[in-house]
Amino acid sequence: MRRWRFSKGHGTQNDFVVLLDRENTLDMSDDDVRWLCDRRAGIGGDGLLRAVRARHVPEWDGDPDLWFMDYRNADGSLAQMCGNGVRVFVRYLLDEGLATGPDVDVATRAGLRPASVLADGRVRVAMGPVAVGDGAVHVSTADGSEFEATPVDVGNPHAVSFGPPRALDLTRPPAWAPATAFPEGVNLEFVETVGARHVAMRVYERGVGETRSCGTGTVAVVAASQARDGDGDGTWTVDVPGGQVEVELADGQAWLTGPAVLVAYGEVTLPNA
Numbered sequence: 001m002r003r004w005r006f007s008k009g010h011g012t013q014n015d016f017v018v019l020l021d022r023e024n025t026l027d028m029s030d031d032d033v034r035w036l037c038d039r040r041a042g043i044g045g046d047g048l049l050r051a052v053r054a055r056h057v058p059e060w061d062g063d064p065d066l067w068f069m070d071y072r073n074a075d076g077s078l079a080q081m082c083g084n085g086v087r088v089f090v091r092y093l094l095d096e097g098l099a100t101g102p103d104v105d106v107a108t109r110a111g112l113r114p115a116s117v118l119a120d121g122r123v124r125v126a127m128g129p130v131a132v133g134d135g136a137v138h139v140s141t142a143d144g145s146e147f148e149a150t151p152v153d154v155g156n157p158h159a160v161s162f163g164p165p166r167a168l169d170l171t172r173p174p175a176w177a178p179a180t181a182f183p184e185g186v187n188l189e190f191v192e193t194v195g196a197r198h199v200a201m202r203v204y205e206r207g208v209g210e211t212r213s214c215g216t217g218t219v220a221v222v223a224a225s226q227a228r229d230g231d232g233d234g235t236w237t238v239d240v241p242g243g244q245v246e247v248e249l250a251d252g253q254a255w256l257t258g259p260a261v262l263v264a265y266g267e268v269t270l271p272n273a
């Protein structure tokens, strides 16, 4: 019988199961991830964060003593980065006494992500470089809406469509073309302007479906908006269905600030493999 301790947390209602696997002994399968993230049969979450010492991760060549955030989407797939996940991960490490704050460096598949807990409890993460791609990708949603989306790389792939997102049908996966633009899939954001440096968005996440927030998606949306408007560097407010975050852009680098909440600790018995 496999019985694992877990936590459950969220960042602007993008929610995660969190597991501690210090010495990489859990032997977690993709089926385990899917079951843990299942909202009816398991615990439920948009994704899973496994905390493992970086020395056990072959693709990590930085400080081996850091905590590595092994992020999985709810469908079991790996992703390079998760902006809301990093904030929740930092909150988890601090609450569990696994790191000391207010500054915590997190190793991810997209590289090092230095984070700081602010006086108001929010977590600010250095998200690294953001690259807005040339050209456009065609995106269409289930209700028949059509967009020319801007590709943006935030360590993971995004395509940002401009137009009021409220009425879009995101219960079914949007289509995008050409397929060669994103051979490993893409996260799709739909954004509208609310005011000066203030936008609202919805997102359809690769490996998950529509979620109530996506941290890397908010960064992609701000970078695409800045490029479109020819705006200078600065701080933007992004409304998502699950709350609000701040994104700062300066010299092609981004910082993401938002809440990180842990709501439960427990023990879970996994079904037999």
Ligand SMILES: N[C@@H](CCC[C@H](N)C(=O)O)C(=O)O
Binding pocket: 014, 047, 073, 078, 079, 080, 081, 082, 083, 084, 085, 156, 157, 187, 205, 206, 207, 208, 213, 214, 215, 216, 217
């Ligand atoms: N929700 C995350 C992004 C998670 C990964 C994404 N679905 C992908 O596959 O790239 C965030 O907050 O950034």
